[in-house]
Every structure is written in C-alpha cells, then in structure tokens.
Amino acid sequence: MxxxxxxxxxxxxxxxxxxxxxxxxxxxxxxxxxxxxxxxxxxxxxxxxxxxxxxxxxxxxxxxxxxxxxxxxxxxxxxxxxxxxxxxxxxxxxxxxxxxxxxxxxxxxxxxxxxxxxxxxxxxxxxxxxxxxxxxxxxxxxxxxxxxxxxxxxxxxxxxxxxxxxxxxxxxxxxxxSRGHDPVVYAKDAPFEFGKAVIHDIGDDLTIIATGMPVHPALTAMRALQAKGHSVGLIDMHTIKPLDREAIMAAARRSRVILTVEEHTILGGLGGAVAEVLAEEGGGTRLVRHGIKDEYSLIGPPTHLYRHYKLDAAGIEEVALALLDRA
Amino acid sequence: MALSGATSWPSNSTHHGAISEEEAERLRERALFVRLETIRLISIAKVGHYSSVFSCAEIFSTLYYDTMSLRHGEPGWPDRDRFLMGKGHAAVGQFPILADLGFFDKAWLDDYTRLGSPLGDHPDMRKVPGVDFSSGSIGHALSNGVGMALGARFQKQDFNVFVLLGDGEMQEGQVWEAAMSAATHNLSRLVAIIDRNGYQLDGKVDDVAAVEPLDEKWRAFGWEVHEVDGHDVVALANLLRRVKADSARSKPCCIIARTVKGKGIDYMETEPGWHLGYLAPDDEQRARKTLLADAGAA
The missing domain is CATH 3.40.50.970 (Thiamin diphosphate (ThDP)-binding fold, Pyr/PP domains)
Known part of the structure; x- marks a missing residue:
C-alpha cells in the first residue's frame, strides 16, 4: 500500500x-x-x-x-x-x-x-x-x-x-x-466448545476469571503470582452467554476470592454475570470486578490505556496482589 | 359481487399481458374480504389499525392473489416470492389471506391477539407460517429485503422480494441506507411499494416530517420509480405484472401507490385519529354494511 x-x-x-x-x-x-x-x-x-x-x-x-x-x-x-x-x-x-x-x-x-x-x-x-x-x-x-x-x-x-x-x-x-494485535495464548489445535470455559488453573487464594484480550496478561500475572508462592488460578470465560456456571462454581468452592477481569464496564459484563451466579449459588465467595469503573475512558494510545486501567499483566498482578495481601 | 369462502388457487405468477375483468373482480372481492376480516378480528382485540389496512387492502389482494408466485399450503416453498412489511401494524389484514392460502388453520383467526395466540398486532415469523420476516420496528424491512435479494443471487434463486412500506416510514433513516444498498448492488428483483396514504399516528405525514418529493427521492437514490392508484386493482395488477416480467431491468423498483387511509369508511378517511381505533358493535355493523353496499354485494 x-x-x-x-x-x-x-x-x-x-x-x-x-x-x-x-x-x-x-x-x-x-x-x-x-x-x-x-x-x-x-x-x-x-x-x-x-x-x-x-x-x-x-x-x-x-x-x-x-x-x-x-x-x-x-x-x-x-x-x-x-x-x-x-x-x-x-x-x-x-x-x-x-x-x-x-x-x-x-x-x-x-x-x-x-x-x-x-x-x-x-x-x-x-x-x-x-x-x-x-x-x-x-x-x-x-x-x-x-x-x-x-x-x-x-x-x-x-x-x-x-x-x-x-x-x-x-x-x-x-x-x-479486541484490537487484533492480541498476543497468542493458545495453540492452533486447542479444543474449543461454545459455553465451556478454559480452566487454566484454580487457586486456593484467588482465581481470576477473564475474557477476551485480558486473558493473556492475566495468564502472565497468574504465573508471576504463583512464582511468588501464591495459589492463584485463571479461567478463560470465552463464552459469556451461555455462561459456564460450573466453571465459576468450581473456582468458588476452592478460592477465597474471585477476580473478574474484562476490557468492559464492570456493570453488566463478565463481572456482572459472575456476580449473578455467585449470589444465586449463595456460597459467599468474595468477588472483585476489575475493568472500566462506570466511566468514559481517557484518550491515549491503546497500550497506555491498558497500563492506566491496569488491564496489562503488571496491572492485573497489582490488583490481585492487593487482594491477596488483604486475604 | 358475492363473497365466496375459498378462492381458486393458484391464481397467478406466470401472467403476461393485462388482467381480465373477471380477474379484477376477484381481486376486488378479496380486498373486501380483507376489510371485513379486519373488522372482525379487531372486534376480538378491541383495538387495531383499521385504516392502515384499508389503505393497502387492494395492494394485499393484488400481490397475494395475482402477482406473487406462491403455493397453496406451502408457506416454506423455497422458490416463492417473498413479501415483507415495513408497516407491520397492517398484519391484521394479512393474516386472513395467509389462512386463506392454507398456510395455517383458519381457526387461529378466531383467537386473534388472545393470550398465547401466534397472531398479534405485528407479523411474527417465529409464530406465523407465511410471514417471511417479522415486522414491528419501522424501517427494518427494506434492509431485510435487500438481504433476501442478495441471498437469492448467491443461491442462484430468482424469486422476487416485495416490500410494503408506509409513507411515514420514509422518515426512518435506515430506509435510505437500504435504498442506497439496493441500487449499489443492482437488486433488480427487489420491489418496494409505498402505501402513500398521507397520514401517520401524529397527523399528516408531510406536516410531521416532510417526505416529498418521494418520486424524485427514489429516482435520485437509483431506483426505477412508478406511481399508481393503490385502490385500482387493474392498474396495480398490470403494473406489478409488468415489473415482475421485466427481466431487462437492472435497478430495484419503487412503486408509489397513492392511497386513502381508511379507504371505504368515510369518517376514517377524513379523521387521522383512526390510525388506531375501535368500532363499537353498532358502528361495526354499519361499517360492514357500508363496505358490502359499496361493493354491490349487500
């Protein structure tokens, strides 16, 4: 061109x-x-x-x-x-x-x-x-x-x-x-089924449930936290509807905290959907929703915005670590 | 003219040349059938769009009983001509025809709008055999028709897609998106028919938001444009036969049908408030008598 x-x-x-x-x-x-x-x-x-x-x-x-x-x-x-x-x-x-x-x-x-x-x-x-x-x-x-x-x-x-x-x-x-430049998480022949989440790991301390672009940085954050001795897991909730309730409850039964991560408002998106399941099941697991907090986003280059909104690996690790310290 | 129960079938689709007086009389009789059934069905719902049906009763009867290629009792026949409505609120006039064509049990009509009925104020493709696409949100239908014509081209099918639009519907921006799209892709099997009755819910169309000059607008958007008296079944049928038979046309075709809202009932013709209304039993009887007397069938 x-x-x-x-x-x-x-x-x-x-x-x-x-x-x-x-x-x-x-x-x-x-x-x-x-x-x-x-x-x-x-x-x-x-x-x-x-x-x-x-x-x-x-x-x-x-x-x-x-x-x-x-x-x-x-x-x-x-x-x-x-x-x-x-x-x-x-x-x-x-x-x-x-x-x-x-x-x-x-x-x-x-x-x-x-x-x-x-x-x-x-x-x-x-x-x-x-x-x-x-x-x-x-x-x-x-x-x-x-x-x-x-x-x-x-x-x-x-x-x-x-x-x-x-x-x-x-x-x-x-x-x-997302942007189309999202780093690769999966092999070409990785299995995929609509409505069936990919469970990378389930942590005793915390499990991240992410969707879309943030899955890759969440995986990096999970590994970094595991290396620091924390029991942290990650579920890739690629299908938001129909939602894999079983995967959410598998995490809820073991993890003290569930952290949802999405490049989306925390209202009504992945975090909202997971909140509905947790509340209905009544297990009492703590949920923290991470994403855009009911606001219009700043102007800036995408990678700078990911950094600002803590949607990159360092940001997700920071948010998770704060929860682990409190847990 | 006598009102017959069932109609002979199939009527149509391969006609060439002009409509005969016998055929025209049948189309007028089926338009009367549409009006009388509309009155009957709305008496069940207690509120409905009489005048929106009365303006397009002849368009319904001409399309279904003369123009379109259809098979009795086979609403899903793949090669059938498609009919979509932007003015979905006229469905109460379409349902009796669909039942008459054997697409569903006529008994459905007796429970029009009752709890759980497939038949509501707007046509629903998930519930009503013979409805080629649902309607209710004004402005979508021409785009749906664009898609059907594109799909037909890809599937190498040669059915026609007729889309009946309200004149108030011309105020929806999506109509003009679809108009540009159809002309760009030379969708010559797509025919839009505008029921130009001049009124919408809040008053005269051109007072509410001016849509004229319609013919120039559609021509400027790349369509072949025709105008016709939408209550003259001879003119309508002959025009639609010519349009359907014209294999040389590369443009989509727009027919502006000049109509009278509430046609057949004098106070509906002059009172725009009848867009949505209810005829009490006495008025209903008088309306029936008027329609039958005017048709010479009383």
Missing amino acids: THNLHPDSWQYRALNQRAPSLATLSDTLIELAEAGHPVVAGTADLQYSNGLVGFAQRFPERFTQFGISEQNMVSAAAGMATTGVIPYVATFASFLALLCCEQIRMDVAYGAQPVRLIGHHTGISLGFYGTSHHATEDIAIMRSIADLTVVSPADGPQFAAALRASVNYAQPIYFRI
Missing part, C-alpha cells in the same frame, strides 16, 4: 502487517468457504480494519460492502440468512452493539437467523479515537438479548476455532474481538 501512515498506527498495521487475530477472520472464512460451507461476509466501510478485504478478494461474489450503514447491514444479514447462507458481518463493536442494538434484537436474535456479528476493536482498543469508538458496554447489551450467544475469544487461534465451530451452530452469535 502507498498510504502515508505512521508505522505505529493501527491503520498502518491493518494495511501492511494485518492484525493477527483479525486476519484470522478473513483467513478462516476463506478456509470455510473453500470447504464448501455457505459462508458470506459483509462490512460497513471497514474491510481494511477488520481484514475482510482478503475474503472479498478471494470470494468477491460472497462479499457485500454495505458502506457506512451498519443498521442496514445487520438487517440485511438477517434477510440473507433466510435464504440458507451463513452471514458474517463485521464492524467496530461500538457501532454494532449500540447503534444496531434493535436490529440485532429484532432481526437477528428474535428472527432466529444464524448471523455471526463480529464486533471488533472492543473496549478501549481504539485508544485515542475516543468515547465514540470505545466499546465498553457491548457485553452488557448483547448478553441481555435472548437467544444470542456472546463469545469473546482471547486470541486469534481461539477465534479461528470458534469460527470453525460456528458453521454448525444454529443460534446467532455476537463475537467480540
């Missing part, structure tokens, strides 16, 4: 290096289409950002460019699905979850159409683009919609595994994908 972009910008990486976990989207859809699945894709003027340009070039007849009309894209995807295709439509999570909430509820979820909605650049990953582009409410919104599965993969391989599993999944799905 000849665009005059700074090499540190996400546009540069999107155009030149391809964000690895978002490149997964296009690569896996190509693989699925080549294998004969009736996969089609669409975007709303963001084919370079989400990497679907690769799919569009390989399968132009299966790709629809909707332009800057996200609501139209979501409703049209539901209409397309009635003809037997499986539409994968992607745009920024802030627009998908907030602007298209009603279209998702009525046309996709209540319509019971196997549409796969991919909300990318979630949380604060769009950094200095500001509040309009931050998606810190999407989990809370999407998980309140009946019949909609909500999946927040930790990395590219897990996203690919979820996409492969999605061609045989009847219900509509909302995928929540």
Whole structure:
C-alpha cells in the first residue's frame, strides 16, 4: 500500500502487517468457504480494519460492502440468512452493539437467523479515537438479548476455532474481538466448545476469571503470582452467554476470592454475570470486578490505556496482589 | 359481487399481458374480504389499525392473489416470492389471506391477539407460517429485503422480494441506507411499494416530517420509480405484472401507490385519529354494511 501512515498506527498495521487475530477472520472464512460451507461476509466501510478485504478478494461474489450503514447491514444479514447462507458481518463493536442494538434484537436474535456479528476493536482498543469508538458496554447489551450467544475469544487461534465451530451452530452469535494485535495464548489445535470455559488453573487464594484480550496478561500475572508462592488460578470465560456456571462454581468452592477481569464496564459484563451466579449459588465467595469503573475512558494510545486501567499483566498482578495481601 | 369462502388457487405468477375483468373482480372481492376480516378480528382485540389496512387492502389482494408466485399450503416453498412489511401494524389484514392460502388453520383467526395466540398486532415469523420476516420496528424491512435479494443471487434463486412500506416510514433513516444498498448492488428483483396514504399516528405525514418529493427521492437514490392508484386493482395488477416480467431491468423498483387511509369508511378517511381505533358493535355493523353496499354485494 502507498498510504502515508505512521508505522505505529493501527491503520498502518491493518494495511501492511494485518492484525493477527483479525486476519484470522478473513483467513478462516476463506478456509470455510473453500470447504464448501455457505459462508458470506459483509462490512460497513471497514474491510481494511477488520481484514475482510482478503475474503472479498478471494470470494468477491460472497462479499457485500454495505458502506457506512451498519443498521442496514445487520438487517440485511438477517434477510440473507433466510435464504440458507451463513452471514458474517463485521464492524467496530461500538457501532454494532449500540447503534444496531434493535436490529440485532429484532432481526437477528428474535428472527432466529444464524448471523455471526463480529464486533471488533472492543473496549478501549481504539485508544485515542475516543468515547465514540470505545466499546465498553457491548457485553452488557448483547448478553441481555435472548437467544444470542456472546463469545469473546482471547486470541486469534481461539477465534479461528470458534469460527470453525460456528458453521454448525444454529443460534446467532455476537463475537467480540479486541484490537487484533492480541498476543497468542493458545495453540492452533486447542479444543474449543461454545459455553465451556478454559480452566487454566484454580487457586486456593484467588482465581481470576477473564475474557477476551485480558486473558493473556492475566495468564502472565497468574504465573508471576504463583512464582511468588501464591495459589492463584485463571479461567478463560470465552463464552459469556451461555455462561459456564460450573466453571465459576468450581473456582468458588476452592478460592477465597474471585477476580473478574474484562476490557468492559464492570456493570453488566463478565463481572456482572459472575456476580449473578455467585449470589444465586449463595456460597459467599468474595468477588472483585476489575475493568472500566462506570466511566468514559481517557484518550491515549491503546497500550497506555491498558497500563492506566491496569488491564496489562503488571496491572492485573497489582490488583490481585492487593487482594491477596488483604486475604 | 358475492363473497365466496375459498378462492381458486393458484391464481397467478406466470401472467403476461393485462388482467381480465373477471380477474379484477376477484381481486376486488378479496380486498373486501380483507376489510371485513379486519373488522372482525379487531372486534376480538378491541383495538387495531383499521385504516392502515384499508389503505393497502387492494395492494394485499393484488400481490397475494395475482402477482406473487406462491403455493397453496406451502408457506416454506423455497422458490416463492417473498413479501415483507415495513408497516407491520397492517398484519391484521394479512393474516386472513395467509389462512386463506392454507398456510395455517383458519381457526387461529378466531383467537386473534388472545393470550398465547401466534397472531398479534405485528407479523411474527417465529409464530406465523407465511410471514417471511417479522415486522414491528419501522424501517427494518427494506434492509431485510435487500438481504433476501442478495441471498437469492448467491443461491442462484430468482424469486422476487416485495416490500410494503408506509409513507411515514420514509422518515426512518435506515430506509435510505437500504435504498442506497439496493441500487449499489443492482437488486433488480427487489420491489418496494409505498402505501402513500398521507397520514401517520401524529397527523399528516408531510406536516410531521416532510417526505416529498418521494418520486424524485427514489429516482435520485437509483431506483426505477412508478406511481399508481393503490385502490385500482387493474392498474396495480398490470403494473406489478409488468415489473415482475421485466427481466431487462437492472435497478430495484419503487412503486408509489397513492392511497386513502381508511379507504371505504368515510369518517376514517377524513379523521387521522383512526390510525388506531375501535368500532363499537353498532358502528361495526354499519361499517360492514357500508363496505358490502359499496361493493354491490349487500
């Protein structure tokens, strides 16, 4: 590409290096289409950002460019699905979850159409683009919609595994994908099942339950704390709905504290969902929800924001350590 | 004209040329059937959108009994033409037709809107066989239709997608997103029909939020535009036959159907408050008599 972009910008990486976990989207859809699945894709003027340009070039007849009309894209995807295709439509999570909430509820979820909605650049990953582009409410919104599965993969391989599993999944799905540069946690052939959390470890002192981008730094934090002699575990809750209650209760039975970590408001997201389970089960395990604290996020480069909101490995370790000291 | 119970079937879909007087009479009779059934069903619910149905009764009858390719008793036939409604609140006029076409048991109509009924104020694809897509949130339907036309192209199917839109619906931004999308992708099998009855809940459409000039707007958005008297079944049927048979068209097609809200009942025609209403039993009887007398069937 000849665009005059700074090499540190996400546009540069999107155009030149391809964000690895978002490149997964296009690569896996190509693989699925080549294998004969009736996969089609669409975007709303963001084919370079989400990497679907690769799919569009390989399968132009299966790709629809909707332009800057996200609501139209979501409703049209539901209409397309009635003809037997499986539409994968992607745009920024802030627009998908907030602007298209009603279209998702009525046309996709209540319509019971196997549409796969991919909300990318979630949380604060769009950094200095500001509040309009931050998606810190999407989990809370999407998980309140009946019949909609909500999946927040930790990395590219897990996203690919979820996409492969999605061609045989009847219900509509909302995928929540972070910046696309998220470090890899899993091997390519790691098992994946919707609704079944990945239990890395369960700690006597504390278990972290994380979803999406924070899984990798949480794993680093867990190892650092274990090296310091603490009994700390980690559960990757990649599917927020349906929620793996058993995994949560496995941790609740052993750990003195559960710490949820998400790149999302602590209201109604992963932390809210885990709180509901713990309260209903009545075990009395202490819960601390870590994430964005009912506020609009600052402007800044993404990695600086992760540091500021303690969503990087050092930050998660710091938050956990404070709890361990008190425990 | 006599009101018959069942209709002959199939009517349609491969017609070429102009509609005969016999066929036109049947479409008028089915429009009367829609109006009378609407009155009957709303008497069960005690409130409903009489006037929204009365403005599009001839559009319903023409599409279902002349234009669209459908199979009696097979609501899921894959090659059927699709029908979507942006103005989903007119579903009370659509349900009797769907039952008449054998898509579900006519007895369902007798429990319209009662607890647990599949039939509510808006058409629900999860509950009602023959409803090609749910409606209720104004502004989604044309996008749903865009998707169906795109899906048909990918699946190499050649069905037509007819979307009935309200004129107040033109105020929804998503309609114009869909309009641009359909023109960009040359969705020539997509036909939007605007029920241009001039009124919405809060008053005259163009007083509430001006939508004119509609024809110029749709043309500017890249659509082929036709205008027709939406109560003249001969004009409607002939236009829809021509539109459906036109295989050379590359653009999506918009039909602006000039209609009268509440058509057939004089006080509904002049009183916009009848968007949502209830006819007490005496008024209901008078309304039936009026409709039958005007049709020459009394």
